[in-house]
Amino acid sequence: MPSVLRAIFSPHELAVYGSKFVAGLEDLYREIILDHYRNPRNRGELEVPPAVQAVGFNPLCGDEIVVYLEVRDGVIVDLSTGGQGCSISQSSASMMSTAVKGRTVLEARRLVRAFKHMMSIHGSGIGGSGDDLDEDEPADDSQNGVKLGDLEALRGVVKFPVRIKCATLSWNTLVDALEQAFD
Numbered sequence: 001m002p003s004v005l006r007a008i009f010s011p012h013e014l015a016v017y018g019s020k021f022v023a024g025l026e027d028l029y030r031e032i033i034l035d036h037y038r039n040p041r042n043r044g045e046l047e048v049p050p051a052v053q054a055v056g057f058n059p060l061c062g063d064e065i066v067v068y069l070e071v072r073d074g075v076i077v078d079l080s081t082g083g084q085g086c087s088i089s090q091s092s093a094s095m096m097s098t099a100v101k102g103r104t105v106l107e108a109r110r111l112v113r114a115f116k117h118m119m120s121i122h123g124s125g126i127g128g129s130g131d132d133l134d135e136d137e138p139a140d141d142s143q144n145g146v147k148l149g150d151l152e153a154l155r156g157v158v159k160f161p162v163r164i165k166c167a168t169l170s171w172n173t174l175v176d177a178l179e180q181a182f183d
């Protein structure tokens with residue numbers, strides 16, 4: 001059993017979901033998720049104002065995400081994140097920041113919808129035979145035409161329901177910040 005997974009998932013979770021999926025998830029962790037966790041992108045603070053600040057908490061895991069967002073003429077011209085928590089919450093925040101920085105608000109909202117769809121039980125087809133582990137999911141798969149890129153690495157987290165809120169926390173906090181930006 002890879003030690004990194006022992007550090008992230010409880011023995012119960014690993015027992016429930018089995019080694020086949022865990023082996024597949026380990027590849028994704030090593031390549032993408034851990035890279036974003038160890039070398040978070042767009043980390044820091046922005047001056048408020050002109051930026052807005054939103055804070056999100058996931059009490060189930062103890063995760064905290066701070067999103068600083070500056071919108072100008074409908075474009076996310078700058079975005080930084082802070083906070084602390086598990087590797088899933090922090091790497092998801094880093095991936096979110098790279099995915100939406102420089103995008104229009106409209107594009108960012110589309111990404112939020114696509115990501116949350118992927119992280120939903122419906123979007124990932126969980127609850128079926130147990131054989132639909134999506135290990136061959138193409139990296140450029142899209143949700144309603146939206147390319148998720150590296151964010152696809154988090155798809156496997158949906159198999160660990162207690163961790164879904166870790167992955168979606170930064171996205172929900174982004175939505176709060178977007179609403180503030182248009183108050």
Ligand code: ZN
Nearest residue numbers: 061063086166
């Ligand atoms: Zn967490």
